[in-house]
Amino acid sequence: MFVQLSAAVSLNGCLDDASDSRLAISSPEDMAAVYAMRARFDAILVGAETVRRDNPSLSISDRFPALAKERRGKGMPNDPAKVTVTRSGDLDPEAKFFTTGSGERYVLCPVEQAGTIKQKLGDRASVLPIPADAPLAASIVQTLSDQGIGGLFVEGGGEILSTFLSEGLGDKMRIAVAPVVTAGGARFDLAGATRRYKVEETERLGDTLVFYLDLKA
Ligand SMILES: NC(=O)c1ccc[n+]([C@@H]2O[C@H](COP(=O)([O-])OP(=O)(O)OC[C@H]3O[C@@H](n4cnc5c(N)ncnc54)[C@H](OP(=O)(O)O)[C@@H]3O)[C@@H](O)[C@H]2O)c1
Numbered sequence: 050m051f052v053q054l055s056a057a058v059s060l061n062g063c064l065d066d067a068s069d070s071r072l073a074i075s076s077p078e079d080m081a082a083v084y085a086m087r088a089r090f091d092a093i094l095v096g097a098e099t100v101r102r103d104n105p106s107l108s109i110s111d112r113f114p115a116l117a118k119e120r121r122g123k124g125m126p127n128d129p130a131k132v133t134v135t136r137s138g139d140l141d142p143e144a145k146f147f148t149t150g151s152g153e154r155y156v157l158c159p160v161e162q163a164g165t166i167k168q169k170l171g172d173r174a175s176v177l178p179i180p181a182d183a184p185l186a187a188s189i190v191q192t193l194s195d196q197g198i199g200g201l202f203v204e205g206g207g208e209i210l211s212t213f214l215s216e217g218l219g220d221k222m223r224i225a226v227a228p229v230v231t232a233g234g235a236r237f238d239l240a241g242a243t244r245r246y247k248v249e250e251t252e253r254l255g256d257t258l259v260f261y262l263d264l265k266a
Pocket of ligand 1: 055056057058063064065066072074095096097098099100102103134135136137138139157158159185204205206207208209210235236
């Protein structure tokens, strides 16, 4: 599976601030480019805390129908599948993740919680068990590969990006840095040693500077 990581960060390295409202960190031009990149993938993953805090739709077709048309032209479904991962099962079946767009919906959770979460979500999502004691990113990749997913776009939040980076399970990363300084907020981090990554390209989109990293180089 090809794994693309993506994040928008403030100048102080945060993905969000500590307030309850959703913070748009990057420029509108950058957001449009993120949608275009999302549209190339089979599935988009966010952690359950992002579903709870941001209530994202993660759909393409509602905001960018031309991208959905391009996908259909390539024999892909209108929208990428949506994936989230949870231990607690604290997910609202009415969240946009479950109620908007046409993408398949997957909720990955430890085997022990799968029955309860299935009951709660009903037909809103396919609940797929993952081993509780195995490395998380590797389990996600294996489980989604078994569903036929070949390209995964990992959009956050901090804990999920940290997990993929720390397990060395990303191929590329797109990081948009915007001229914002937040009051508090989530971050991502590496377990183990600090690393310097290879920059393949940079681009300015509005007031936002984008780094394209090759995580395998
Ligand atoms: N700027 C950006 O590009 C961007 C993108 C996305 C999100 N964000 C921001 O990121 C913030 C959220 O990030 P976050 O780090 O707090 O959370 P997160 O990465 O979105 O989600 C973390 C959640 O993943 C689940 N999880 C973690 N390890 C697991 C495991 N081993 N097995 C099963 N489930 C597991 C847990 O869900 P349960 O608690 O349900 O068990 C955990 O709370 C939000 O503020 C959002 O706005 C920013």
